[in-house]
Amino acid sequence: MKQRVLSYLIALLLFPLHEVQAAYQPEFSTAGFYELKNSGREVHSMNPAWRLHKGAASGAETPGFNDRNWRVVSLPDGIEYVPTEASGCINYQGEVWYRKHFTPAKALKGKKLFLHFEAIMGKSKVFVNGNLLAEHFGGYLPVVVDVTDALNWGTDNVIAVWADNSNDPNYPPGKAQDVLDYTYFGGIYRDCWLIAHNPIFITDPNFENETAGGGLFVAYDKVSDTSAEVLLKTHVRNDSKENFTGVVEYELQQPNGKQVAFLNDKIQVRSGKTTTSKDKITLKSPLLWSPETPTLYNLIVRIRNNQGNIVDGYRRRIGIRSVEFKGKDGFWLNGKPYSTPLIGANRHQDFAVVGNAVANSIHWRDAKKLRDAGMKIIRNAHCPQ
Structure with missing residues (x-):
């Protein structure tokens, strides 16, 4: 929550107040789709009230672990606030633990239930009530976990996430941070959702093991x-x-x-x-x-x-x-040659102070500012944004 408030305050500094209030209100998807009323599918935000610890924590995946002294954060979370001019090698790299306590609503019993983390930076493991349900490598694609059979009803449940943004050549960016031209942030830096639907359902392409398919x-x-x-x-x-x-x-x-x-x-x-x-x-x-x-x-x-x-x-x-790109005939859009030059920019998915833990509204704001400047192509800096 602090990060979202901070992002909004930064936006206020950059825009006159009347322009912020009168601005177009964009619509943001949840876990890659928009909820449809009376469809049997529900989406619930799991962003509020996680507990965060920097470093190793033996036994932190178990439900009875004492996390009362851990700092309380809400997602998206980038582990720490960084200076406005951060350019790499000064941010935290290493292990972190997140834990969230919650009691699932009785109305969800009998549904298929999935946790959808839009991204967790680096290596990650997701535990529910002490059970390891997923292990993921790479910080730019969703981590989707079937928690249907792992939850306990009418009592406290614990989601524990271990993450590590240390240098690792096995997945993008694949280089040590000191040779990169940008800061390699960490944490559960995008939204997290609980998706509930009936046992007959449209699958999630990030969960299904389907080559060029799923969803x-x-x-x-x-x-x-x-x-x-x-x-x-x-x-x-x-x-x-x-x-x-x-x-x-x-x-x-x-x-x-x-x-x-x-x-x-x-x-x-x-x-x-x-x-x-x-x-x-x-x-x-x-x-x-x-x-x-x-x-x-x-x-x-x-x-x-x-x-x-x-x-x-x-x-x-x-x-x-x-x-289409047609060699010497150039770039074609919708079956016709595109008559104007392709002017664009490079963009990294971060913002002052909050790092990668950027609110959706700031992503939208950046896109609009680049488009208002006449740019029509955005290079997404080697990673899905």
Whole structure:
């Protein structure tokens, strides 16, 4: 919470107050999707009230470990505040422990439950009630943990996360910090969510062991001003005790809410198995995405059973476009040569004082400032932001 307040205060210093209040309010996704009401899927923030310890702590993964003297922090957390001119080699590198106590709501019992850490810097291990449930290498992609069978109901539960941002050549950036041109921060520096849904659900690509698959995959083909094909692939898992027959339903809406496409694909999923739904939407006169007109459609995906009841679902925003580099003919966007120079910038995912633990609003603010300066390409500094 302190970091979010600090980020907002910094924003106030950079913008006149009336501009901050009157600014467009951006919409931020949760764990890569937008929650859809009455879909059977819920998203709960797990950001508040973690306890942090710098250094090793023997037994810190066990529920009965005494963490009362640890500092209380809220996510995103970058372990420490750093000077505004920090350029590397002065921030903390090494082991840290995070612990969170919580009692799950009774209404969640019987649901599939996943912890979704949007990122934990460096190496990490996630324990729930003393059980090691996940080990992850690399600080830029989500760590997703199935906690369904690890929770205790009606009592205190403990999530313990061990993380280490020490130099390690085995994953990006792969170099020692003293030879990098930026600070290699640490901690659980992005949001954490508890995702709850029914046992029949759209999978998470960061959890499933699916090559070039898992979750909802969207691609585009034959893109032009007159038409475009939206290619859809949805990976569905059935963790219930019964076989499932139903449909995957796709609804495409323009930004104003107007429905422009609706279709469904029949699926059958045996108990304990997965299946993949594949379909295609052909749009006439599509509203194509470009830097000048960055139109985003809403794609709503639902799973319905044979009785027509919604089992799972969520919303994604998609931009319909094609991107090609044609050698001496240059860069083509949406089937046409792009007529203006490609002007861009490099951007690291950090901010003064808070380091990598940057609020979503500051990420958005940086993107807007770069776009207002006329830049249309952002190089994301070797790592997914």
